[in-house]
Amino acid sequence: MGRVRAAAGTLRSRVSAAVPERVRRRGARGTAELSVVMVVGAMVAGVFFGQGITRTAVEIADGLTWLSDSPSGRVIQVNPATGRPELALQVGEEGDELELVQYDGRMYVLNRTTGALTAYDLTSILRSGQRRITEGGAVHTLRVPGPDGALLLVDDESSTISAIDPVSTASIGTTWVSATGLADAAVDDTGAVWALEDDGSLHELSWDAERLELRTEATSVVERSGAGSVLVAHPDGITVFGPDQGMVAQVGTGEDTTAEAPKLVGELLAPERTPAELVPVSSPESSTVALLSPGELREVNLATVGCAEPATPEVFHDVVYVPCGDGEKVVRLGADGQRVGEDIPTPGASPELVLDDDMLIINTPGTPEAVVVNGDGTTDTIVRDDPALVTTPGLPQSGPPDLQDTLDQLLQPILGGGDRPDQRPEGDDGGDLPEIRPGAPTGRPSGEPSGNPTGNPTGSPGTDPSGGPTGNPGGNPCRGRERCGQGPGSTPSGTPSGSPSGGPSGSPTGGPSGGPGTGTPSPSEPGEPGGMVLAAPTGVTAQASAEGRVTVSWSHAGKPAESFVVAFDGGQEITRQAGDVRQVQLTVPPGQSVAFVVTAVADGRKAASAPSNIVTTNGVPGEPTQVTGGAEYQPTETLQRYVVTVRWGAAAANGSEVTRYDVSVTTPDGTQNVSVGGGERSATVEWSCDLTADAACQVGGDATASVTAVNAVGAGRTVSTQITGPQQPAPPLPRAGSAIATRASHSWSGISVEGFGQTTLALQPPADWAGFSGTCEWRHTGNTTGVASGPVDCDATSLTVQIQNGYLREPNDGVVEHSIVFTASNSGGSVQSRTFTWTTRQQVLCRTCEKP
Numbered sequence: 075m076g077r078v079r080a081a082a083g084t085l086r087s088r089v090s091a092a093v094p095e096r097v098r099r100r101g102a103r104g105t106a107e108l109s110v111v112m113v114v115g116a117m118v119a120g121v122f123f124g125q126g127i128t129r130t131a132v133e134i135a136d137g138l139t140w141l142s143d144s145p146s147g148r149v150i151q152v153n154p155a156t157g158r159p160e161l162a163l164q165v166g167e168e169g170d171e172l173e174l175v176q177y178d179g180r181m182y183v184l185n186r187t188t189g190a191l192t193a194y195d196l197t198s199i200l201r202s203g204q205r206r207i208t209e210g211g212a213v214h215t216l217r218v219p220g221p222d223g224a225l226l227l228v229d230d231e232s233s234t235i236s237a238i239d240p241v242s243t244a245s246i247g248t249t250w251v252s253a254t255g256l257a258d259a260a261v262d263d264t265g266a267v268w269a270l271e272d273d274g275s276l277h278e279l280s281w282d283a284e285r286l287e288l289r290t291e292a293t294s295v296v297e298r299s300g301a302g303s304v305l306v307a308h309p310d311g312i313t314v315f316g317p318d319q320g321m322v323a324q325v326g327t328g329e330d331t332t333a334e335a336p337k338l339v340g341e342l343l344a345p346e347r348t349p350a351e352l353v354p355v356s357s358p359e360s361s362t363v364a365l366l367s368p369g370e371l372r373e374v375n376l377a378t379v380g381c382a383e384p385a386t387p388e389v390f391h392d393v394v395y396v397p398c399g400d401g402e403k404v405v406r407l408g409a410d411g412q413r414v415g416e417d418i419p420t421p422g423a424s425p426e427l428v429l430d431d432d433m434l435i436i437n438t439p440g441t442p443e444a445v446v447v448n449g450d451g452t453t454d455t456i457v458r459d460d461p462a463l464v465t466t467p468g469l470p471q472s473g474p475p476d477l478q479d480t481l482d483q484l485l486q487p488i489l490g491g492g493d494r495p496d497q498r499p500e501g502d503d504g505g506d507l508p509e510i511r512p513g514a515p516t517g518r519p520s521g522e523p524s525g526n527p528t529g530n531p532t533g534s535p536g537t538d539p540s541g542g543p544t545g546n547p548g549g550n551p552c553r554g555r556e557r558c559g560q561g562p563g564s565t566p567s568g569t570p571s572g573s574p575s576g577g578p579s580g581s582p583t584g585g586p587s588g589g590p591g592t593g594t595p596s597p598s599e600p601g602e603p604g605g606m607v608l609a610a611p612t613g614v615t616a617q618a619s620a621e622g623r624v625t626v627s628w629s630h631a632g633k634p635a636e637s638f639v640v641a642f643d644g645g646q647e648i649t650r651q652a653g654d655v656r657q658v659q660l661t662v663p664p665g666q667s668v669a670f671v672v673t674a675v676a677d678g679r680k681a682a683s684a685p686s687n688i689v690t691t692n693g694v695p696g697e698p699t700q701v702t703g704g705a706e707y708q709p710t711e712t713l714q715r716y717v718v719t720v721r722w723g724a725a726a727a728n729g730s731e732v733t734r735y736d737v738s739v740t741t742p743d744g745t746q747n748v749s750v751g752g753g754e755r756s757a758t759v760e761w762s763c764d765l766t767a768d769a770a771c772q773v774g775g776d777a778t779a780s781v782t783a784v785n786a787v788g789a790g791r792t793v794s795t796q797i798t799g800p801q802q803p804a805p806p807l808p809r810a811g812s813a814i815a816t817r818a819s820h821s822w823s824g825i826s827v828e829g830f831g832q833t834t835l836a837l838q839p840p841a842d843w844a845g846f847s848g849t850c851e852w853r854h855t856g857n858t859t860g861v862a863s864g865p866v867d868c869d870a871t872s873l874t875v876q877i878q879n880g881y882l883r884e885p886n887d888g889v890v891e892h893s894i895v896f897t898a899s900n901s902g903g904s905v906q907s908r909t910f911t912w913t914t915r916q917q918v919l920c921r922t923c924e925k926p
Contacts, residue, residue, distance in 0.1 A: 247286025664693025
């Protein structure tokens with residue numbers, strides 16, 4: 075409302091300035107003339123804010139809904155409670171593709187056919203503003219909630235997000251520009267603005283109401299998303315659906331997830347917002363509706379139920395409603411992808427869904443009826459169009475009438491002749507009421523000589539008795555935006571003519587009149603006697619600040635401009651500003667050297683400035699390139715060491731030298747961070763464990779490494795890589811030659827002459843043997859049957875081996891030597907202990923004795 079009051083105040087000033095001084099200062103002509111002026115003021119207010127006539131304000135009750143009707147070029151207000159239409163407003167031509175949204179008592183109509191965005195005040199059903207937009211559907215609006223919120227205009231084709239005045243639709247503040255192309259944008263209920271670029275970069279932005287700009291809060295990468303991706307907003311966070319590589323990702327919801335979605339192809343149709351627990355999207359090319367619910371993504375083929383071209387779905391009371399673009403029905407689906415209830419028939423083809431006041435309205439443009447879905451799923455039919463419905467004509471698509479033209483036309487019959495504010499009797503200063511005067515044709519303040527070295531005016535006042543300029547016999551001294559007494563030869567008394575002595579008229583320097591970038595218009599133009607040529611802006615300067623921001627400033631004099639277009643020198647338009655703006659802050663991809671051209675626009679004419687100075691923007695660094703890494707074990711006698719090395723290529727400085735790289739590496743053993751200088755291209759971190767404390771200790775495994783470039787502006791985007799760790803090395807082997815067995819005790823089975831028995835060995839392995847995680851075995855030598863072996867626990871304290879000496883005969887003394895050795899083995903090799911020996915003694919047979 076602040077903008078409306080300001081505009082109204084300006085209007086009162088203009089009306090006041092246009093009323094003759096004798097009316098304002100005296101009451102001799104009574105209140106009748108003043109009343110006429112006030113009526114004119116009311117009429118002008120109607121022209122400025124609406125359709126040329128005043129209208130009684132209408133209090134719009136809750137429950138009223140506006141529906142688009144592209145076949146007729148109208149928007150229709152219906153009352154679902156009564157089941158009847160209330161109003162119809164002609165906003166376009168028959169067949170124009172219309173889309174409308176409503177925020178805070180205002181309705182915005184996007185005419186995608188003509189490329190116009192029009193704002194309407196719903197309390198008066200009058201138009202408050204209009205602007206050009208990209209034709210063909212590349213533009214949509216978003217609203218940042220809250221008392222300091224903003225209305226945003228998202229243009230996917232120009233890859234920009236602009237804040238616009240909700241009343242006039244003029245751009246305000248800094249335009250956010252995508253460096254790589256804007257795929258889509260959305261606003262969640264917390265006010266976070268999410269912008270996804272074509273390269274998968276996802277920016278979380280916030281609206282700064284004081285600086286009138288979108289600030290970057292965080293940047294991440296949505297892997298495998300691309301230019302065809304769409305966003306769906308939630309109470310907190312968004313969901314990304316990407317047809318480029320068939321994916322879906324949920325970000326910022328607290329339960330972020332990703333999933334494969336191979337059936338999402340081509341152009342996707344998604345609702346603006348849904349609960350995070352149930353998110354649908356349609357893929358008409360594959361006849362698929364994808365439903366994302368906690369922990370699961372379902373892809374439903376609707377061609378099997380007669381809906382081969384699903385249109386934009388909506389979620390209403392935990393049910394997904396899918397209109398069929400190729401049929402006359404709406405399909406209802408549950409979170410499990412199964413149909414919920416019967417399909418809803420519609421009065422015609424290509425139905426569209428409108429959510430409003432806890433109702434779902436199925437609007438079918440061009441038909442007399444609509445369907446209302448209640449919260450319990452029941453439906454009602456209402457009348458959406460009626461032959462008896464009166465259609466209110468809208469304003470011409472070319473835009474609202476010029477206010478100054480209207481003032482001149484309306485006041486002329488009242489004031490008569492040349493009795494205008496600019497033609498007061500000499501000495502009448504007009505009191506304390508303001509007078510609106512455009513800048514002098516030379517770009518100097520009104521009344522200042524324009525280059526005459528002596529300071530004397532070279533022109534002379536006109537001779538028309540009425541005070542009008544010479545050569546205007548019709549008595550109408552003004553036309554359009556041009557003011558009285560400013561044409562050549564018609565300068566009022568005491569006012570320089572704007573033509574310096576000896577130079578061509580209107581050219582203070584004697585050079586060509588109205589040259590580009592000079593800011594000096596010719597005082598007249600063919601076909602416009604007494605008028606002013608639209609001058610080019612002058613003094614265009616650009617000043618870069620941090621984070622890619624550039625402030626562009628300019629001056630402008632002469633004929634007032636309706637708007638200014640700011641563009642890159644030789645490049646695309648960046649933003650369009652109102653005619654009273656002289657400075658704008660832009661966001662330019664950092665590291666670029668750019669200049670700007672400002673073009674004044676009025677009455678269908680354009681005048682471009684000379685290029686500004688070249689500035690180089692700076693910002694956070696770009697991504698480190700070619701991030702790779704490797705890992706290896708470097709053990710010592712006492713430590714098991716795991717070493718990870720990360721390598722990268724230089725990041726783009728983006729106008730400010732890279733001062734350091736922050737490196738982070740995470741393994742199953744934890745995270746380590748290290749910073750190196752801006753000239754370094756690698757960094758090493760390591761983990762280790764003490765083998766003397768735990769001979770079997772282990773470190774290492776797969777790793778995730780990330781690198782971030784930092785400069786004076788801040789930290790750039792982090793790039794990560796996965797590193798596959800080498801196989802865990804075998805623990806070190808125990809010391810070779812260690813004594814394991816310490817003593818032996820023997821017993822015979824039966825009589826000793828038979829030579830069968832067992833020896834029990836007492837074992838006392840040292841710590842490295844006892845703690846060895848590999849395998850241990852024994853090897854016994856001494857039996858007549860050969861060598862015997864077997865496994866043993868590395869920390870065993872005893873071992874029994876079988877003795878098989880057999881019968882011994884004289885002259886053998888019955889003493890047999892036995893030995894045992896232990897071996898520890900793993901993938902790293904093997905070691906043997908010290909050999910332990912012992913003897914057994916048994917009874918022997920004589921040489922000729924028989925065996926018992």
